[in-house]
Amino acid sequence: MIKITFPDQSVKEYNPGITGIEIARNISNSLAREVLAVSVDNELRDLTRTIDHDARIILHNFNTEEGKHAFWHSSAHLMAEALEILYPGIKFGIGPAIENGFYYDVDPGNGVIITEADLPRIEQKMYELARQGSPYKREEISKEKAIDLFGRKGDEYKLELINELEDGTITLYKHGNFTDLCRGPHLPDTSYIKAIKLLSVAGAYWRGDEKRKQLTRIYGISFPDRKMLDEHLHMLEQAKARDHRKLGKELELFMFSQKVGQGLPLWLPKGAQLREKLENFLRRIQVSYGYQPVVTPHIGQKELYVTSGHYEKYGIDSFQPIHTPAEDEEFLLKPMNCPHHCEIYKNKPHSYKDLPVRYAEFGTVYRYEQSGELHGLTRVRGFTQDDAHIFCRPDQLKEEFIKVIDIIDIVFKAFDFHDYIVQISLRDPEQKDKYIGSDENWEKSEQAIIEATHEKGLKADIVRGEAAFYGPKLDFMIRDALGRKWQLGTIQVDYNLPERFDLEYTGNDDQKHRPVMIHRAPFGSMERFIAILIEHTAGKFPLWLAPDQVVVLPVSEKYHDYAEKVLKFLNNYDIRTLIDKRNEKLGKKIRDNELKRIPYILIVGEREVSEASVSVRRQGEGDKGSMKMEEFRDRVLNEIKKQLDFVDQEYL
């Protein structure tokens, strides 16, 4: 007998050779019906594999990452089987489970193109095959045999993968007439897959290398029952409704013009107002954290960027240099603000006593992003960073990091961003020569970042090899409505620019020393931040930020004068107010202004005029009853105060 230990520490005895599914069945039939994969001593395995020795096991259903993973991976194989039937001779790249579903990269060969129009047909075939309930069979195979097998199929992609594997670790999975190179694990059989939706077709370079062949990637998702699929599709619909590109247009925040150019956003009055609010919010915080505003031009001489090294990185693939008419000097649109700030630092000598020096600028930069990369406001070619550069002594690094983390903390709290990812990017210890700066400095700064995040209680993922060549960094990432990850806030240590610009300060030893530089941007860029903010709020901005805070609706033309009075009164308190004087019925005006996401709607008619009151509706909540004008003013001012009070209370 072998001892099987469960997650709750209970132990049961079984005969050796028992399988995961049999154990599940032994516990209960309902468990057996929903379990999809099993971890045996932390190794994720098929339910149908035998267990021969004492082990700790975890049974995974669809509610766990592991369960979903097996489910979607098996679905990818099912799709591959369907594809092989529908497109004879098709070759396969990789077909993994992903965060939401699965994909398979395929090469249909001889000029065949798979488009979205073909997906229903493939889907149908998958349903047909799923119903057959073919078991997924695992087989261990020697490298030689694997090469022989896929060589005969002529599948060069699989051969390439096999060649990189070690003999003795290669496994195949077979179901129906389809065999794939695969590590597994898989579901017991295809009948588990009850609901399938193929979502999109996209080009994907083989192994992510743009110099290699582009394969066709088919994305799909599947579920153990139809209802879950419907829910998922419904959720996707909902997410689309929050898309900042759609809302940006509807709420008149920003636009793009074919004539102005790709990736160059135009901010409409309401969007500009929102943006200005955000900037002022951060400006105020930065003043109290000891930042000094600076302003620098949008272009700089080529030499500046040769010194900074940006010419090498951005020079060729970026907007082409601007040439002056008489002298034919070259100027570049700035891709970053730091070179300008370095020059400002050099404007006067610095003592160790003066450090850190913190220069802040909402600096607009231009980068020639590949056209296929542009995406709404989240990736554009001209954007404004809430940039600042901190010049400090090496011993001040950690403290400065903590202060910057504080600012990012304020920002994320103010906008209710809870679900963000913090990533520490360190250098690759195997390839130290890829990076600039001394070993000692790297050690120190990496340590400083790790300690700073630790002290601030941030749960950060440490990723080695992701650092910039000039220093380690700490990034804050957040997801958009459709779950795509975007980097917002960033803090980066830089040893490179101080070196290149020969920056120095005089130490207490009367010697010249090199300061360390920190690049930081809590929002990241105004464009991207606002994009994410729109998606997170679905356009219902917090009151203090809403471009229009209050709209007054006169019940009829007779009350326009009174509406004007209300407007004037509120404007005196800096409450941004409009009047909807259109010749429409009240219900219509309410509807339209609700859809514009204006936080407060005030209705004024006979009653309000006689009482010097307003009838209040809060966006999304409906009627709040009537109150005196002064009472409403206090309500608004209090709500705003409450939203921002924590900044003064906890940080300033």
Place this chain on the structure above:
RNA sequence: GCCUCUUUAGCUCAGCUGGUUAGAGCGGCGGUUUCGUAAACCGCAGGUCGGGGGUUCAAAUCCCCUGAGAGGCUCCA
């Protein structure tokens, strides 16, 4: 940049396999109505169908080039 798809009025979209003056709703404008908590009624004006070229007796519709957008791939705020 590459792959696939999309592009018709200010917005959202219809226009089947090429066939008479290209449609609808919303929005805009004019009028009627002066109205009490999510869409009053009537009328009018908006489009060289993203741009250019071609095939055809005939092109929004087919072909080629090109712009822009979407979903991805590599890169990045």
